[in-house]
Amino acid sequence: MPYWNTNVARHRDILRAVPAQCAAALDVGCGDGLLVRKLTGPARHVTGIDKSPEMIARARELGGTFIEADFLTADLPVEGYDFVCSVATVHHLDYEAALSRMRDLLRPGGRLVVVGLAREASVADWAVTIAAAPIVRTVKVVRRASGPEGMPAMPPQMSDAEVRSTAARLLPGVRYRRHVLRRYSLTWEKPG
Numbered sequence: 001m002p003y004w005n006t007n008v009a010r011h012r013d014i015l016r017a018v019p020a021q022c023a024a025a026l027d028v029g030c031g032d033g034l035l036v037r038k039l040t041g042p043a044r045h046v047t048g049i050d051k052s053p054e055m056i057a058r059a060r061e062l063g064g065t066f067i068e069a070d071f072l073t074a075d076l077p078v079e080g081y082d083f084v085c086s087v088a089t090v091h092h093l094d095y096e097a098a099l100s101r102m103r104d105l106l107r108p109g110g111r112l113v114v115v116g117l118a119r120e121a122s123v124a125d126w127a128v129t130i131a132a133a134p135i136v137r138t139v140k141v142v143r144r145a146s147g148p149e150g151m152p153a154m155p156p157q158m159s160d161a162e163v164r165s166t167a168a169r170l171l172p173g174v175r176y177r178r179h180v181l182r183r184y185s186l187t188w189e190k191p192g
């Protein structure tokens, strides 16, 4: 059985967002490639990119097409993908550069889904986090949350408000959602 955690919890929605007739998809910061393998089927060809040699080695063992490189500088086809997604990774990168690059890699009519983490910066942010804490804790225990050993992790620096306003500027019309299990998601369609 594959593992479950609060990133994996978003996979179902991500898979639902794959456009029909998706020829090419890209998962940015793919880690061990769990989502890449799930996307294979809904998308004809899926590539995962991650800069961690350990994660890419693990991903290749389990199967799929992977690039070991920094997403911001890797040689990738401009307007080459019908679907680009990224889970729990954009806070590791320069946010504006990452969103702009994902946008530019999408074909016209293509779809972008970004799942991320933001830091609490206001009373309202803290109220939401504190209210959700017992639910998050219980779900994690019940679902036996775990993940691959050695997965690179870091705390988010940007607040929810900063994430939202930057995304709205770079991706006009973007849909933002805040999820109970401490993640937000952005969904955007590139005009055709």
Ligand SMILES: C[S@@+](CC[C@H](N)C(=O)[O-])C[C@H]1O[C@@H](n2cnc3c(N)ncnc32)[C@H](O)[C@@H]1O
Pocket (backbone or CB within 6 Å): 007, 008, 028, 029, 030, 031, 032, 049, 050, 051, 052, 055, 069, 070, 071, 072, 086, 087, 088, 089, 092, 093, 151, 152, 153, 154
């Ligand atoms: C918290 S992990 C999330 C992995 C996976 N998406 C998941 O949900 O399990 C963040 C991943 O982003 C990768 N990463 C960080 N900076 C990157 C960069 N500049 N280019 C590509 N990958 C990067 C890390 O190596 C790590 O595997």
